[in-house]
Amino acid sequence: MNGRDAAGARPCDDGGAGDLGPPRAGETLDVERLGAWLRANVAGLEGAPSLRQFRGGYANLTYELRFAERAVVVRRPPHGPLPRGAHDMARERAVLAGLSPRYRPAPAPLAYCDDPGVIGAAFLVMERREGVVVRRAFPPELADCAAVERRTAFALMDALADLHAIDPVEVGLGGLGRPDGFAARQVAGWARRWETARDRDVPAFDRVAARLAAGAPAPLGVSVLHNDPKLDNCMFAPGAPDRVRSMFDWDMATLGDPLVDLGVALGYFAADRGAWGGMFSATTVSGDYPSQEELADRYLARAGLPVADVAWATAFGLWKTAVVLQQIYARWLAGATSDARFEGLGPRVPELIEKAEAALG
Template sequence: MTAAPDQARAVRDEDAFDIARVDAFLRQHIGGLEGTPTVKQFPGGASNLTYLLHYANRDLVLRRPPRGAKAKSAHDMMRESRVMGALKASYPYVPAILARCDDAQVIGQDFYVMERLSGTILRRDLPAELGLDRDGVRRLCVAFIDRLIELHQVDATQGELRELGKGEGYIARQIAGWRERWRQAATDGSDPCDDVMAWLDANQPARDNASCVIHNDFRFDNVVLATDNPLDIIGVLDWELATVGDPLMDLGSSLAYWVQADDDPVFQSFRRQPTHEAGMLTRREVVAYYGERTGMDISHWAFYEIFGLFRLMVIIQQIYRRYALGQTTNPQFAGFGDAAKYMGMRCRRLMASKG
């Protein structure tokens, strides 16, 4: 059961940067680099952008924000790299940070460079060469959830990690913050969603459990599978949104992307990971498994599920706003306005079913 490592592609014109300047900077911070680097871009990258730097003797990965308008506090490369550095000792699946750059004269934006974890990253469908049957898919799914549980078990009071949290009131802060982002991301014809935001205000838990490190974007396309064993998750990527917060908020955010086999055709069209495959747990089964493994009370799951969808709606609309303003020309973003409206409708369906 082997598969080719995740393949980088030619850099999109709008995402190009000065390779020579980056090379000069890296040689001051990383010893032993040989040759002139070539640069390719990894697929995805609707938020931050990720590149493969290939030197004669080693591969590196560079992360930087997109050009154009950004939400306040989003795309903070220095924060992301500090979080990764602080977490590495307790959660070995974090790639090692090799260099950070906050000098705008290099490429005009902050960026960092990390080790490359060579392996398979799942996209929309499972590669046939993985050779996974129904049982194998189920074991992969469980391993994925277990990695999230392991993260939530990290001691968040140690070292720099304790500086991430702001204490009690995490859920209320999240609702207020994502409400403000939604309003700032509005475009002509977008859904106001006042009713969804009011429901979240009225139904938030009386107390939250803002006590553990959470990833906030835990998806199959942010984990790396070992090339020789797809059931072995060797890395977790994209720590931009990581913080100390409520673990069920993290699970809700993850399951907002979880399109399963019996979902409607519109939601199926949004699928970006192979969660529809035979053997994958359903959203309900994931939540039940998480509750059994952790002992957490999941009786008020509706709030976390609807918040996760609302949060994803905001992210989609933020990206669409950049497209609508001409700050990105990536054609995959053209339909994001309609996708955000659908997410609002999906929230309302769940709200109605919960009374």
């Protein structure tokens, strides 16, 4: 199997969260009430909208509202208990407001609503961009491009380096986070989230946490971090695999060491992709992707940064992603979602933790 013919994969044409179709059970919206709010708060929207859901994501609920002359994207938190600080639509609006004038992949925010009476939660409205998203297979609009795996992977590294090159103060995001001691706080924070979400003992988790805490490297600098940079959080224009057109899911963006963001991205390109089992990202299927070393070199060269502790960063990325999957799986166990995909995430968690330990050597 390769990245272009994975069984069961479908092409995507969406606003960044996966296959576009009718809302899943329990995740529909009051279209009449939302449409009225949008017409009153976003210029250029007329008539009754049609509603579709981007159904490929695992976290925030993302929808397309298409009016007579224009479409917009609406994002809201998932149902059920939420980790503190996650799924923050106000934060995402602030990040996009700062970045979008300077950083081409950041979609422009259009409106924000903190009244849960409209759709049951706070929500963000953002511009709708057209393009394709890579998931378990390359969609037809990219599949025939030569060396498409390498080109899209390098495009992600370029987009990440360009993001990290932006001065947070210059775009009004100097107060977005606390960069001092960032890496150590990240390890401690994700360890706490694990304790809240875990449903079993995974002894390797604590071993990895201890080694990450003890070996946290000196920071490369202070940057705006996306916090989950991966191919299926990106959109590409058809036939254009060398540049990320849009990047999505900014609700956990913060300020910190760019090495941490790089590590998360590299974790999705693990040399042995068996742990992913065809889920979550295009890097879950085999293909001629660059090695992690090539990707790190590409990033560091474009960012103008020195050689870094890529092994620590990759291990952190895998370990953190294991916690994220565990949180999503815990929502399924608690009955907060009926999305059957979530059930399959639980067995992946120990495998990712083992990969994190292996990355540390």
